[in-house]
Amino acid sequence: MKKIFTAINEMKAFLLLWLTQSFSALGSAMTAYALVIWSYSQEGSALVTALLMVCSYTPYVLCSIFAGALSDRWDKKKTMLVCDTLSAAMTLVTLLLLKSGSLCIWHLYVLNALNGLMNTVQQPASEVAVSALLPRKYYQKVGGIRYISNSMNTILVPILTTAVMGLLGLDAVIFFDLITFAAAFVCLLLFIRLPAEEKPEDKKESVLHSAREGLRYLRDNRGVFHLILFLASVNLVASLYNAAFPAMMLSREGAGETAMGTVNAVIGIGTLAGSLLASLLKAPKNRVKVICGTMFFSLTTENLLLAFGRTLPVWCLGGFLGWILVPVMSTNLDAILRLNVPKEIQGRVYSARNTFQFFTIPLGYFLGGFAVDSIYEPLMSVQSPDSLLTKCFGSGKGSGAAMFLATLALLGAVFSLTARHDRHIRALEQRLQDGLK
Numbered sequence: 001m002k003k004i005f006t007a008i009n010e011m012k013a014f015l016l017l018w019l020t021q022s023f024s025a026l027g028s029a030m031t032a033y034a035l036v037i038w039s040y041s042q043e044g045s046a047l048v049t050a051l052l053m054v055c056s057y058t059p060y061v062l063c064s065i066f067a068g069a070l071s072d073r074w075d076k077k078k079t080m081l082v083c084d085t086l087s088a089a090m091t092l093v094t095l096l097l098l099k100s101g102s103l104c105i106w107h108l109y110v111l112n113a114l115n116g117l118m119n120t121v122q123q124p125a126s127e128v129a130v131s132a133l134l135p136r137k138y139y140q141k142v143g144g145i146r147y148i149s150n151s152m153n154t155i156l157v158p159i160l161t162t163a164v165m166g167l168l169g170l171d172a173v174i175f176f177d178l179i180t181f182a183a184a185f186v187c188l189l190l191f192i193r194l195p196a197e198e199k200p201e202d203k204k205e206s207v208l209h210s211a212r213e214g215l216r217y218l219r220d221n222r223g224v225f226h227l228i229l230f231l232a233s234v235n236l237v238a239s240l241y242n243a244a245f246p247a248m249m250l251s252r253e254g255a256g257e258t259a260m261g262t263v264n265a266v267i268g269i270g271t272l273a274g275s276l277l278a279s280l281l282k283a284p285k286n287r288v289k290v291i292c293g294t295m296f297f298s299l300t301t302e303n304l305l306l307a308f309g310r311t312l313p314v315w316c317l318g319g320f321l322g323w324i325l326v327p328v329m330s331t332n333l334d335a336i337l338r339l340n341v342p343k344e345i346q347g348r349v350y351s352a353r354n355t356f357q358f359f360t361i362p363l364g365y366f367l368g369g370f371a372v373d374s375i376y377e378p379l380m381s382v383q384s385p386d387s388l389l390t391k392c393f394g395s396g397k398g399s400g401a402a403m404f405l406a407t408l409a410l411l412g413a414v415f416s417l418t419a420r421h422d423r424h425i426r427a428l429e430q431r432l433q434d435g436l437k
Contacts, residue, residue: 010135010138011133011134011135011138013133013192013193014130014133014134016187016191016192017129017130017133017187017188017192018145018146018149019149020183020184020187020188021126021184021188022149022150022152022153023180023183023184024084024180024181024183024184025149025150025153026152026153026156026157026160026180027176027177027178027179027180027181028087028091028177028180028181029153029154029157030157030160030161030164030173030176030177031091031094031173031174031177032052033157033158033161033264034161034165034170034173034174035052035094035108035170036049036052036246037161037165037250037257038170039052039105039108040246040247040250042105043105045369045373046243046244046246046247046368046369046372046373046401047243047366047369047370047372047373047374048105048369049243049246049247049369050242050243050365050366050368050369051109051365051366051369052108052109052112053112053239053242053243053361053362053365054362054365054366055108055109055110055112055113055116055362056112056113056115056116056119056362057116057358057361057362057365058113058116058362059113059114059116059117059120060116060117060119060120060123060354060358061354061355061358061359061361061362063117063120063121064120064123064124064351064352064354064355064358066208066351067120067121067123067124067351070121074125076125076126076128076129076132076194077129077188077192077194079121079122079125080122080125080126080129080188081185081188081189083118083119083121083122083125084118084122084181084184084185084188085185086114086118087115087118087119087122087181088178088181088182088185090111090114090115090118091115091174091177091178091181092178093111094107094108094111094174095171095174095175095178098170098171098174099171120354123350123354124348124350124351124354127350128350129194131338132194132195133194133195136338145275145279150271150275152268152272153268154264154265154267154268154271154272155265155268155269155272156265156268157264157268158260158261158262158264158265159261159265161173161261162257162258162261164176213345213348213349214345214348214349214350214351214352214353215352217341217345217349217352218349218352218353218356221428222424222427222428223424223425223427223428223429223431224336224337224428225356225424226419226422226424226425226428227288227291227333227336227419227425227428228353228356228357229356229357230291230292230295230415230416230418230419230422230425231333231357232356232357232358232359232360233360233415233419234295234299234412234415235357235358235360235361235364236360236361236363236364237299237303237364237408237411237412237415238361238364239360239361239362239363239364239365239368240364240365240367240368240371240404240408240411241302241303241368241405241408242364242365242368243364243365243366243367243368243369243372244368244371244372244401244404244405244408245260245306245401245405246260247369247372247373247398247401248306248398248401248402248405249263249315249398250398251396251397251398251401252394252396252397252398252399252401252402253394253396253398254310254311254312255312255315255398259312259315262312262316263312263315263316263319264319266316266319266320267319267320267322267323269320270319270320270321270322270323270324271323271324271326271327273320273324274323274324274325274326274327274328275327277324277327277328278327278328278330278331279331281328283335284332286429287332287333287335287336287429288336288425288426288428288429289420289429290328290329290332291329291332291333292416292419292420292425293416293420294325294326294328294329295329295412295415295416295419296412296413296416296417296420297321297325298321298322298323298325298326298329298412299322299408299409299411299412299413299415299416300409300412300413301318301321301322302318302319302321302322302323303318303322303405303406303408303409303412304318304405304406304409305317305318305321305322306318306319306402306405307393307402307403307404307405307406307409308392308393308402308406310394337349337350337353368404371404372400372401372404375400376400376401376403376404377397377399377400377401378400379400379403380393380395380399380400380403381400383395389403392406393406
């Protein structure tokens with residue numbers, strides 16, 4: 001117990017920030033979930049809905065490399081406060097448009113793009129703030145703790161959103177989002193004090209020069225860079241999946257909004273179990289092997305069970321197995337970066353990382369929505385009742401999305417096996433093991 005109280009005391013600033021930011025993230029996730037349901041109900045198109053996330057991630061990918069350089073120069077706390085405030089303003093605009101009866105899909109595209117831009121600057125500042133608030137010995141455990149909040153949000157979001165929308169409507173969900181923002185803002189403003197930062201001697205360094213420093217680090221550390229490219233391929237599969245999943249669950253026989261919410265809640269339970277596991281596990285001897293192995297299991301298992309399953313229990317099993325090991329992967333990746341990247345350049349390195357690791361997300365959402373609407377659903381619509389594809393994936397709207405998920409299982413297996421045999425990643429694995437000796 002003494003060790004627990006000591007750890008809590010040493011991490012109290014981080015824990016306060018984590019709790020309030022997680023509360024705000026819950027409100028934001030509820031709004032995003034509600035708007036996905038609203039947009040699909042308006043158009044019935046996987047692509048139209050997927051474009052919401054394309055608009056969110058595109059500015060993030062395009063501007064991340066410069067945002068990190070700026071974040072390293074700016075005061076981290078002020079950066080977080082300003083970005084969060086502007087994001088809340090976008091949410092308020094959404095609420096006002098909804099209340100006036102003039103909310104359109106294109107409004108959400110514009111507002112999501114602006115929110116994505118704010119997140120581009122806020123995210124590296126937040127990562128550096130976590131490093132500043134925490135002693136190094138807690139990096140592994142805190143990765144699991146942060147995933148606990150994410151998994152709890154995943155559990156609660158579909159349940160709370162469905163309940164609030166059913167009782168009070170979409171505007172009540174957005175209003176709750178604004179309340180959670182206010183709580184997090186006040187806490188960060190009044191109760192969180194970040195340690196003084198060491199400023200670089202050359203304050204006249206250009207933003208482009210600062211951004212190049214992040215790229216230079218990745219160029220000189222090819223193992224880290226190739227590992228990030230592997231995570232980019234994982235994000236591609238994940239975003240293709242995210243584009244197809246609502247189209248399948250909201251259209252498939254025996255599914256619907258309640259079924260989709262149930263599967264998402266089970267995914268949250270799986271992530272929570274994995275988060276607890278990641279926070280309790282000792283640091284592995286081979287972090288890289290853990291990253292590749294967990295992603296092989298996750299990408300293949302979930303997609304296959306969702307694709308070939310016809311009942312809610314099978315879909316829930318796929319969601320649980322697909323996400324239980326993701327926190328283990330994430331904590332090991334986070335530890336590799338925090339232990340290898342100097343704190344004074346973490347912002348620009350993380351931003352360079354974001355550009356390469358996340359550029360596949362808007363691409364995946366667009367391609368996934370297009371593939372489901374224009375290729376897989378039309379293909380399944382012309383199948384005869386006794387065809388092999390119909391026997392595997394069913395019939396009617398949603399069967400094409402199911403077939404698409406089966407394709408993603410194969411794609412995920414290929415990416416994972418390729419990364420496991422990448423010579424630069426294997427060299428990084430050996431260096432990490434030598435560093436422990």
